[in-house]
Amino acid sequence: MLEIKPIFNSLLRSKAGALMLLVQIALTTMIVSNAASIIFDRIQYLSQETGYPEDEIFSFSVMSFDKTLDLTQKFEETETMLRNITGVKNAGLFNAVPVSGSGSATGLGLQPANERGQDSRAAYYMADENALDTLGISLIEGRNIRADEVIESQTREVFPKVVLLTKTLADELFPSGDALGQTVYFGDTPLEIIGITEKMMGPWLKDSRPDNVAIIPFVGASTFQKIIVRTDPDQRAAIMRQIEDIMLEDQNKRVIVGLRGMDEAKEMYNAADTLMLRMLVVLIVVLLSVTALGIFGLTVFNINKRTKQIGTRRALGARKSAIINYFLVENIIICSAGTAVGSIAAIFLGQSLLNFYSLPALDILYIVFTVVFVVIISILSVIMPANRAANISPSIATRSI
Known part of the structure; x- marks a missing residue:
């Protein structure tokens, strides 16, 4: 059975990369949860019913001279x-x-x-x-x-x-x-x-x-x-x-200006909110992609650094599943610490946005969903390099460095 302590000790020996990834996961959790809350609020705002048959109405102004x-x-x-x-x-x-x-x-x-x-x-x-x-x-x-x-x-x-x-x-x-x-x-x-x-x-x-x-x-x-x-x-x-x-x-002797449909006028009025919504979606996609790449990169780096160690374990009879589990557990430790720090930071950021910009209070569910999503992405990001590590031949242990 895979023990947590050796994995934790290994992380402490090469803590720079793990710490950088932890900070990245924490920032992603903090920003994404608040961004998701704002996005949902803006979607509700933009999709609200006005009460008017917008596709039937247009308006214009007349300047008479x-x-x-x-x-x-x-x-x-x-x-x-x-x-x-x-x-x-x-x-x-x-x-x-x-x-x-x-x-x-x-x-x-x-x-x-x-x-x-x-x-x-x-x-x-x-x-x-x-x-x-x-x-x-x-x-x-x-x-x-x-x-x-x-x-x-x-x-x-x-x-x-x-x-x-x-x-x-x-x-x-x-x-x-x-x-x-x-x-x-x-x-x-x-x-x-x-x-x-x-x-x-x-x-x-x-x-x-x-x-x-x-x-x-x-x-x-x-x-x-x-x-x-x-x-x-x-x-x-x-x-x-x-x-x-x-x-x-x-x-x-008059000029017609501002001719537009009600739906167009509404779209123009909401243009800034629509732009903000799109920017926040892009921000979330970028942050999650960078986090996934960070996890993938750190795992590949650790595999390259521990190639002989993995080969030795394979030569001593370790199964492929044990190698995969090792890297999955290592990733989950980092991800758990990162999401815990990020969740606390998200609450403080949400309160600040509420106080200074009158944005809606951050619902704890957004933090929960973000944490779950980040954990899923982190697991998916580590599976491919972990499989690569599991396929390292035991003969690697007999090679000189």
Whole structure:
């Protein structure tokens, strides 16, 4: 039976290589476990549902230069024109585009701003009664905005009296679930909650409350105006190609900018996270590959250094399995020490990332899975050179050095 003590003593006699490999395994365990945790968190973030039919929606901005125009009237005509295009389901003016990274937010409370304490952060869209249909969002409770409740104005001297809230926001404001018909305050302006919608995201997916959203029936056409259009999914690309010509034909003293589908806007918003995700995957692959090569190299080095010793053992009757087990146990000792040190370091690194960068707390399962994976890789890396050692001929022991 193979004893641990002779193997341990052998490692102490040539400790430089073993120590370097131990440090490498520890670093790999520490970094890979934390990187895997971040990757899983980013995958969850990138795959979250926005609530919108992203493949049906596109948006663009209009910069108007004709100062003689009545912008409110002209944009009403533009909305009607867009809705009459074959394949368009609905269209409307908005103050912000969902999941684009640019928009407006406020604090909604149960008392006026000068009286209330803590409020609920919410993104808000200002649009008309077509907003829900344009965004492809359904009501859970209550009713939609009526046309007579929409305020059209260049100033906020007159403000709407009603509002739509997402279910998440309504439950945060009214945990008992009786939000419908209640009043919330936008600054000092009271708004009656007439409808509660299903989930939809605000302009910022990284917001602390990304699905706290309010829709306020207010349209203030401006010289720089955002328009959102919802189409049949199979006709969106064709309509997007035509939209600039259609808009300029309707009014040639304006410029169309920022034309993109909602899925493209979301992809652009998440570009940095996607890049980070790919970089972390590459980092994990590189670290595991380098560790495997390190284990392989150290084993080959030890075999070359102990060739005569192995031949002598074979001449004395040692089986091939005993030679293989020797190197496997030697590797497991180093790997166990390395993963133990790396696991402790991973916990400290995870806590530091939590404190300084507000990343999710490291789940111990990521360390466990990383340790198991590193051990499996280390065993696979040592099998081939160990088999090579087992095949050394006993006649090697009789050769002179």
